[in-house]
Amino acid sequence: MEVKILSAKFDIEGAHNLEVAKQHGAYATLDKLFTMDPAEVTTIVKDSGLRGRGGAGFPAGLKWTFLPKDGDKPVYLCVNSDESEPATFKDRYILVRDPHMLIEGIIICSYAINSHDTYIYIRGEYTSQVKVLQAAIDEAYAAGYLGEKACGQDFRIDVTVHRGAGAYVCGEETALLESIEGKKGQPRSKPPFPAVEGLYGCPTIINNVQTIASLPFILANGADAYKAYGTEKSTGTHLFGISGLVQKPGMYELPLGLPLLEVLDKVAGGLREGRTLKGVIPGGSSTPVLTPEEAQTVTLDYESMAEHQTMFGSGGIVVLDDTVDIVKLVENLIYFYHHESCGQCTPCREGLGWMLKIVKKIIRGEGSTEDIDLLVELCDNIEMKTVCVLSAACTMPVRSYLNKFRHEFEAYVKGGASTQSAM
Amino acid sequence: MSDRSQLIETGVPFTFDAQRDAEFERLVKRYPTRESMILPSLWLVQEQEGWISAEAIAYIADRIGTFASKVFEAATFYTMYHLRPMGKYHICICRTLSCYLLGKQEIVDFLNREIGIKPGEVSSDKMFSLEEVECLGHCGSAPVVQVNGEFYENMNVEKLKELLATLN
Numbered sequence: 160m161e162v163k164i165l166s167a168k169f170d171i172e173g174a175h176n177l178e179v180a181k182q183h184g185a186y187a188t189l190d191k192l193f194t195m196d197p198a199e200v201t202t203i204v205k206d207s208g209l210r211g212r213g214g215a216g217f218p219a220g221l222k223w224t225f226l227p228k229d230g231d232k233p234v235y236l237c238v239n240s241d242e243s244e245p246a247t248f249k250d251r252y253i254l255v256r257d258p259h260m261l262i263e264g265i266i267i268c269s270y271a272i273n274s275h276d277t278y279i280y281i282r283g284e285y286t287s288q289v290k291v292l293q294a295a296i297d298e299a300y301a302a303g304y305l306g307e308k309a310c311g312q313d314f315r316i317d318v319t320v321h322r323g324a325g326a327y328v329c330g331e332e333t334a335l336l337e338s339i340e341g342k343k344g345q346p347r348s349k350p351p352f353p354a355v356e357g358l359y360g361c362p363t364i365i366n367n368v369q370t371i372a373s374l375p376f377i378l379a380n381g382a383d384a385y386k387a388y389g390t391e392k393s394t395g396t397h398l399f400g401i402s403g404l405v406q407k408p409g410m411y412e413l414p415l416g417l418p419l420l421e422v423l424d425k426v427a428g429g430l431r432e433g434r435t436l437k438g439v440i441p442g443g444s445s446t447p448v449l450t451p452e453e454a455q456t457v458t459l460d461y462e463s464m465a466e467h468q469t470m471f472g473s474g475g476i477v478v479l480d481d482t483v484d485i486v487k488l489v490e491n492l493i494y495f496y497h498h499e500s501c502g503q504c505t506p507c508r509e510g511l512g513w514m515l516k517i518v519k520k521i522i523r524g525e526g527s528t529e530d531i532d533l534l535v536e537l538c539d540n541i542e543m544k545t546v547c548v549l550s551a552a553c554t555m556p557v558r559s560y561l562n563k564f565r566h567e568f569e570a571y572v573k574g575g576a577s578t579q580s581a582m
Numbered sequence: 583m584s585d586r587s588q589l590i591e592t593g594v595p596f597t598f599d600a601q602r603d604a605e606f607e608r609l610v611k612r613y614p615t616r617e618s619m620i621l622p623s624l625w626l627v628q629e630q631e632g633w634i635s636a637e638a639i640a641y642i643a644d645r646i647g648t649f650a651s652k653v654f655e656a657a658t659f660y661t662m663y664h665l666r667p668m669g670k671y672h673i674c675i676c677r678t679l680s681c682y683l684l685g686k687q688e689i690v691d692f693l694n695r696e697i698g699i700k701p702g703e704v705s706s707d708k709m710f711s712l713e714e715v716e717c718l719g720h721c722g723s724a725p726v727v728q729v730n731g732e733f734y735e736n737m738n739v740e741k742l743k744e745l746l747a748t749l750n
């Protein structure tokens with residue numbers, strides 16, 4: 160089931176070094192790139208169907224066309240390498256195993272959108288990873304791929320790594336911009352959208368690491384070659400991170416559209432000995448949970464996930480077996496989002512705090528049925544009433560657990576949990 | 583994990599060493615505004631000293647040409663900046679979803695017993711500090727622990743014992 164498009168060089172010793180990467184085809188698309196018209200590059204990316212891999216799945220090429228035409232302000236490119244959504248650990252592989260694929264993608268995108276300055280926003284915790292990335296950028300400068308005359312063209316490309324420092328919310332694109340500007344990571348109200356008014360008030364494209372790293376393959380092989388993988392509307396491949404209670408957790412590159420359960424069985428080795436499936440989180444902790452029944456019919460693509468009232472998200476799949484106590488898992492989830500709230504909207508800052516208190520009360524055995532209903536009501540009152548969707552990233556999954564596993568909450572309320580705790 | 587409400591004075595003025603000074607000068611050219619140097623400067627201070635003092639905040643503000651309150655604001659918002667000295671070995675344990683499912687609590691409890699400190703504390707001999715942090719992006723090899731920035735994956739009590747034995 161696995162394919163090797165993005166991960167083609169991941170297992171090659173030393174492929175993070177320029178020499179080795181080049182032996183395996185790095186930067187081979189550049190000659191072709193500069194013979195093309197920038198608009199042609201955008202068209203190929205549009206035709207490939209590539210969608211943003213940061214979580215929302217917005218068509219990449221289409222986003223680029225939102226930049227104002229003939230503006231006199233500089234255009235910025237920001238590569239989102241914040242990778243902080245719980246259960247997401249895919250971009251890291253690109254950063255350390257094939258950073259030159261990312262840099263080549265940056266060159267392609269910069270040319271297409273006429274940008275001369277790229278900022279790679281990397282989460283602060285990636286300490287050794289940032290060193291590998293910076294070393295690759297230094298190599299690319301020394302070899303002339305970046306700099307005043309990038310790739311020997313009359314085209315400047317500067318790439319600067321900007322380190323975050325432990326704030327999940329900075330993965331949200333406008334918080335990321337604030338953070339680069341030296342401020343607290345507090346998201347901005349949209350509109351204006353960053354493509355019109357982004358970094359330093361200038362037009363800005365923000366794309367995920369994996370999105371940008373997909374560009375060299377698409378340019379080298381054409382839109383059709385990319386579309387040969389995946390489904391009609393969810394084209395290409397994705398780096399899936401599978402974690403939780405499975406035999407072989409890990410990062411696997413798969414074409415989109417495969418049946419979830421088959422992937423869990425054949426790729427991730429299935430459940431642990433003697434366990435049964437309780438649920439699957441399909442794409443990072445903010446995506447609504449799937450029950451075992453729902454998991455039977457879902458496939459790993461944007462459309463099927465939407466049909467199942469959840470989201471494809473970041474491709475971070477978490478497997479939950481019968482040992483998992485859903486109420487405690489929900490406590491863990493709410494704790495995360497409450498902790499990471501930037502604090503500027505009252506429903507998020509206070510509301511998530513209330514939700515945490517109520518769940519704790521239920522776990523202590525002091526809750527009532529009304530408390531379960533109150534949690535649902537709080538979800539309704541918080542969601543979509545805030546500047547960014549961090550609050551919804553909490554309430555959407557929590558509502559799904561309340562709906563699908565209400566009996567576990569009720570068991571706490573009635574005294575005695577329904578399931579054994581995993582701890 | 584620091585007490586994020588108060589800065590500590592060392593009584594000694596702060597300056598970048600030659601290496602950090604050069605890095606500051608390299609980076610400042612990359613941004614159209616000097617305020618963008620706030621986060622990189624805080625990192626440079628922390629790399630040099632291990633933590634960020636009141637004097638360092640004042641120095642950054644002065645060097646950038648901005649208000650100390652802006653630097654302070656960033657230093658308090660971003661949780662990886664330490665506003666007081668940490669242990670020689672700063673141990674971060676992921677407390678989020680996948681690590682939670684795979685037994686991070688055993689690790690916290692073990693370290694608690696072994697070193698005698700809880701998350702948020704520094705040991706009295708200043709050797710260790712402990713912190714529970716959010717998802718570290720290594721969920722496929724949970725549970726994970728970071729010691730002075732270095733990742734240790736698929737952790738368990740046995741492996742932690744071995745690791746602790748190498749730290750002195």
Ligand SMILES: Cc1cc2nc3c(=O)[nH]c(=O)nc-3n(C[C@H](O)[C@H](O)[C@H](O)COP(=O)(O)O)c2cc1C
Pocket residue numbers: 210211212213214215216217219239240241242243244327328329330331332333365366367368370371547548549552
């Ligand atoms: C709270 C929050 C956290 C986010 N974290 C990330 C992240 O860590 N990495 C990422 O690429 N996108 C993240 N996003 C999505 C970005 O806002 C943005 O949609 C994405 O970087 C766009 O790139 P793409 O179109 O290539 O996916 C986050 C969004 C929200 C609301």
Ligand code: SF4
Pocket residue numbers: 328345346499500501502503504505507508545546547548549550
């Ligand atoms: S929803 Fe939460 S994280 Fe987003 S802007 Fe409002 S307070 Fe900040």
Ligand code: FES
Pocket residue numbers: 245246247676677678679680681682716717718719720721724725726
């Ligand atoms: S949940 Fe611990 S590393 Fe992601």
